[in-house]
Amino acid sequence: MASPSRFSRRNFLVTSGTGAAALCVSGNAGGYTAEDMRSRAADDTLTGISKWELDTPALCVDLDKLTQNIATMQSKLGGMKVASRPHGKTHKCPTIAKLQLAAGSVGICAAKLSEAEVFSASGIEPILMTTSNVTAGKIRRAMALRKTNHQFVQAVDYPQNARDLNDAAKEAGLVADVVVDIAIGTRSGVPAGDRALALAQLVDTLPNLKLRGIISYDGSAQHFKGFRNRLEQTLNRFAPSVETYDRFKRAGLSTEIFSGGGTGTYNILPKAPGVTDVQVGSYIFMDCQYLEIGGESNDEVYTDFAPSLTVVTTVLNTYFPKSITTDAGAKALTLNKPGPWVIGEKDFSYNAGSDEFGVIKYETAGRSYTVGDKLELIVPHCDPAVNEYDQMYAIRNDRVEAVWPIAARGRSQ
Amino acid sequence: MASPSRFSRRNFLVTSGTGAAALCVSGNAGGYTAEDMRSRAADDTLTGISKWELDTPALCVDLDKLTQNIATMQSKLGGMKVASRPHGKTHKCPTIAKLQLAAGSVGICAAKLSEAEVFSASGIEPILMTTSNVTAGKIRRAMALRKTNHQFVQAVDYPQNARDLNDAAKEAGLVADVVVDIAIGTRSGVPAGDRALALAQLVDTLPNLKLRGIISYDGSAQHFKGFRNRLEQTLNRFAPSVETYDRFKRAGLSTEIFSGGGTGTYNILPKAPGVTDVQVGSYIFMDCQYLEIGGESNDEVYTDFAPSLTVVTTVLNTYFPKSITTDAGAKALTLNKPGPWVIGEKDFSYNAGSDEFGVIKYETAGRSYTVGDKLELIVPHCDPAVNEYDQMYAIRNDRVEAVWPIAARGRSQ
Numbered sequence: 115m116a117s118p119s120r121f122s123r124r125n126f127l128v129t130s131g132t133g134a135a136a137l138c139v140s141g142n143a144g145g146y147t148a149e150d151m152r153s154r155a156a157d158d159t160l161t162g163i164s165k166w167e168l169d170t171p172a173l174c175v176d177l178d179k180l181t182q183n184i185a186t187m188q189s190k191l192g193g194m195k196v197a198s199r200p201h202g203k204t205h206k207c208p209t210i211a212k213l214q215l216a217a218g219s220v221g222i223c224a225a226k227l228s229e230a231e232v233f234s235a236s237g238i239e240p241i242l243m244t245t246s247n248v249t250a251g252k253i254r255r256a257m258a259l260r261k262t263n264h265q266f267v268q269a270v271d272y273p274q275n276a277r278d279l280n281d282a283a284k285e286a287g288l289v290a291d292v293v294v295d296i297a298i299g300t301r302s303g304v305p306a307g308d309r310a311l312a313l314a315q316l317v318d319t320l321p322n323l324k325l326r327g328i329i330s331y332d333g334s335a336q337h338f339k340g341f342r343n344r345l346e347q348t349l350n351r352f353a354p355s356v357e358t359y360d361r362f363k364r365a366g367l368s369t370e371i372f373s374g375g376g377t378g379t380y381n382i383l384p385k386a387p388g389v390t391d392v393q394v395g396s397y398i399f400m401d402c403q404y405l406e407i408g409g410e411s412n413d414e415v416y417t418d419f420a421p422s423l424t425v426v427t428t429v430l431n432t433y434f435p436k437s438i439t440t441d442a443g444a445k446a447l448t449l450n451k452p453g454p455w456v457i458g459e460k461d462f463s464y465n466a467g468s469d470e471f472g473v474i475k476y477e478t479a480g481r482s483y484t485v486g487d488k489l490e491l492i493v494p495h496c497d498p499a500v501n502e503y504d505q506m507y508a509i510r511n512d513r514v515e516a517v518w519p520i521a522a523r524g525r526s527q
Numbered sequence: 528m529a530s531p532s533r534f535s536r537r538n539f540l541v542t543s544g545t546g547a548a549a550l551c552v553s554g555n556a557g558g559y560t561a562e563d564m565r566s567r568a569a570d571d572t573l574t575g576i577s578k579w580e581l582d583t584p585a586l587c588v589d590l591d592k593l594t595q596n597i598a599t600m601q602s603k604l605g606g607m608k609v610a611s612r613p614h615g616k617t618h619k620c621p622t623i624a625k626l627q628l629a630a631g632s633v634g635i636c637a638a639k640l641s642e643a644e645v646f647s648a649s650g651i652e653p654i655l656m657t658t659s660n661v662t663a664g665k666i667r668r669a670m671a672l673r674k675t676n677h678q679f680v681q682a683v684d685y686p687q688n689a690r691d692l693n694d695a696a697k698e699a700g701l702v703a704d705v706v707v708d709i710a711i712g713t714r715s716g717v718p719a720g721d722r723a724l725a726l727a728q729l730v731d732t733l734p735n736l737k738l739r740g741i742i743s744y745d746g747s748a749q750h751f752k753g754f755r756n757r758l759e760q761t762l763n764r765f766a767p768s769v770e771t772y773d774r775f776k777r778a779g780l781s782t783e784i785f786s787g788g789g790t791g792t793y794n795i796l797p798k799a800p801g802v803t804d805v806q807v808g809s810y811i812f813m814d815c816q817y818l819e820i821g822g823e824s825n826d827e828v829y830t831d832f833a834p835s836l837t838v839v840t841t842v843l844n845t846y847f848p849k850s851i852t853t854d855a856g857a858k859a860l861t862l863n864k865p866g867p868w869v870i871g872e873k874d875f876s877y878n879a880g881s882d883e884f885g886v887i888k889y890e891t892a893g894r895s896y897t898v899g900d901k902l903e904l905i906v907p908h909c910d911p912a913v914n915e916y917d918q919m920y921a922i923r924n925d926r927v928e929a930v931w932p933i934a935a936r937g938r939s940q
Contacts, residue, residue, distance in 0.1 A: 144664055145662045145663060145664015145665055145667075145668075146664070147641070147664070147668075147940065148641075148940065169641075169662075169664060169665070169940045170662075170940060171939055171940060172940075203882065203883065225882075225883045226854075226883065228560070228561075228582075245843070245854070245883065246843060248841065248842075248843055248898050248899050249558045249582075249583075249841060249899055250558060251557055251558015251559070251560075251582060252558055252582070254558070255558075255560075271844065271846075272898055274898070275898070297846065297847075300846075300847035300850050300886075301844070301852050301881065301884055301886055302843060302844050302852055302884060303844070303846075304846065305846055305847075309846075333881065428661065428662060429661075430658070430659060430661055430715060431684065431714070431715050431716075433684075433710065433713075433716075433717065433718055433722075434710075434713035434718075437713050439714050439715055441639075441658070441939075441940075442939070443939075444861075444911050445910075445911055445914050445939045446939045448857075448861075448862065449861065449862040449863060450862060468714065468746065469616065469638075469908075469910050469911055470616065470638045470639065470658065470939070471658075471714055471715060473713075473714055485661050485685055485687070485688070486661050486662055495882075497858075497882050498857050498858055498882055501858050501915070502914070502937065502939065503937065504937055523937075524915065524916065524917055524936075526584055526854075526855070526856075526858045526859045526883070526915065527560065527561065527582045527583060527584060527585075527854075
């Protein structure tokens with residue numbers, strides 16, 4: 115079933131420090147619900163509750179690994195003289211955003227305005243919104259946000275949008291900070307070159323907008339497999355943005371911010387001239403998709419950061435040969451590929467294609483499983499998986515230390 | 528790009544009454560947010576707000592189509608002398624559950640205990656929980672639910688689970704109603720035949736359990752394409768359940784409930800002897816997956832029910848040839864296949880693979896599109912799409928008539 119290379123990746127998960135000791139725990143006297151845990155967190159009576167006692171599916175983040183991932187990123191980027199501006203779309207959790215800022219990040223990115231509003235309401239000031247606000251309603255709200263949050267910066271990619279933002283800023287009695295979003299690929303942003311330059315020049319002339327620089331994000335590049343391949347393709351695809359950045363400079367336009375990249379290219383994009391910061395997101399959690407891309411020092415598994423985010427699930431059925439059914443399906447894990455990895459089991463193939471159930475098929479298992487057992491999973495893709503939950507459990511040494519609201523969960527507007 | 532058969536399905540969507548008139552509306556003075564709409568609903572000041580004025584992505588349900596779908600199902604099942612017991616996992620919305628009960632459904636199914644708790648708390652009594660509760664915590668909660676809700680019935684599929692339920696029922700001072708879940712396939716339930724019979728006999732001897740019958744759901748069969756194929760395979764796969772049902776009857780065990788099936792087999796399962804009700808879910812909303820399976824009277828498109836559930840999205844980018852970017856990606860629509868269908872456009876291929884953006888590719892378009900335009904989409908798979916939102920907008924003639932909380936959203940426990 116498992117290919118040799120998949121096997122060796124999974125072997126890594128079994129033998130490395132990703133949780134091999136805690137494969138599975140039977141019995142569950144507590145079964146603490148989401149509501150139980152919120153009220154215990156409020157009363158400060160979480161002491162001693164194990165992650166294995168949580169009602170499942172339960173979304174957990176290992177605090178030591180999370181903290182280490184944040185420190186590693188800061189240290190590596192510091193060595194390359196660039197900053198981090200982590201993407202809040204990954205965690206949607208103000209508590210984590212504050213940890214990132216405390217560790218030295220220069221700001222937090224937000225993908226959607228409603229997400230930025232949640233972060234700002236929770237006291238986070240340096241927010242860069244990477245998607246343009248194009249409707250009258252969103253533009254008005256963005257200005258209301260900017261009015262109370264002086265470090266709010268938003269993307270612009272159309273001349274008409276720049277004029278609309280300028281009018282709204284004037285109406286709100288403020289000067290709004292914007293960055294020009296330069297496209298890589300064909301998803302969002304203004305094409306690099308003449309049109310980007312003309313847009314920046316327009317912004318520069320509009321009295322109620324302040325040009326702060328450039329964002330240019332390459333969503334596809336993050337998951338190119340193999341470090342050398344990713345390095346080469348990323349820099350090639352980024353070249354038109356760099357060329358446009360040079361033209362901004364020559365034209366005397368602000369390039370104070372030149373931001374791009376992500377977890378897959380955090381150690382690649384800083385090689386491009388002018389880059390000020392990287393919009394890393396998944397590095398705090400990791401997931402199966404990122405584990406599979408390979409890193410600079412390990413071609414097979416991306417080991418730069420430790421998988422900290424897991425879902426604990428309960429075994430519901432073992433009647434059928436070489437098959438285990440769990441309570442975590444697509445509504446708990448999403449349909450992203452590769453499917454979830456079961457920590458401690460190298461030959462399990464987990465299918466989360468059913469809405470309510472997970473179905474594991476296997477040839478060999480490290481132990482026998484019975485109904486009520488718990489399994490811990492690395493999620494396929496962290497961002498949308500987090501978005502399925504209202505809260506995550508902050509875990510240290512398998513104990514719940516805190517309950518963190520995923521305050522911007524569902525904020526896709 | 529589009530295959531001929533895909534084309535003809537989409538052509539159906541353009542030319543039928545699925546919303547062809549309202550392709551797209553430019554401008555958006557209001558941009559009413561989720562919070563705006565909740566407070567207007569509370570103040571009874573929704574009057575006149577159009578679905579095109581909602582902050583996007585926005586989840587909408589057309590009231591006339593929803594009501595018609597419910598009526599159609601009741602009438603068709605009534606003609607076959609079986610009842611409906613609609614699945615609440617599809618809508619997670621007590622308001623819709625109450626409409627279904629008012630129209631004559633004998634109960635509501637719930638996939639998870641936390642979902643059943645929400646429905647029960649909202650005043651819904653006849654609830655059948657189709658997944659077993661296997662942990663001590665969930666079993667205790669199930670009994671607490673049963674204590675206040677005398678019409679709560681839960682599934683059992685293991686002898687040990689039956690004994691655990693019996694002990695907990697005794698502890699709670701009640702007799703709990705259970706149905707034996709008979710497996711079709713290898714996902715959940717006890718295998719048909721001897722083991723199912725023995726389990727039912729055990730339940731029958733346990734003093735604090737009351738056997739109410741059988742559930743036997745075939746998840747795979749719902750989406751078998753082509754009516755004749757689906758008919759034949761469904762009844763073949765269901766035959767062991769019918770045989771076990773006969774053995775229950777001969778053994779004098781309760782078969783008061785013999786429930787199974789879904790939207791894809793609502794007019795097939797009643798042909799099996801003994802079936803009392805079908806656990807239909809998606810019929811109220813429909814989605815691209817169901818539209819593709821074909822029906823008894825239309826081999827190409829499943830036209831038995833009207834697509835009532837849509838997502839309104841905003842165009843963000845049109846710089847790139849034959850390409851449109853929108854604000855509804857995987858977090859608004861899920862990754863289910865086939866991808867969303869754009870109402871009114873038969874040649875659009877919508878990719879919701881990006882977390883935050885939708886990307887449409889096309890060769891020909893019915894009109895030209897510009898940034899800020901709105902599009903309306905039929906979702907790939909209704910259940911997990913609904914689970915991405917906190918509320919849905921109940922629409923009549925394109926106006927918002929009510930805001931319905933998706934109260935069990937995220938209740939995957």
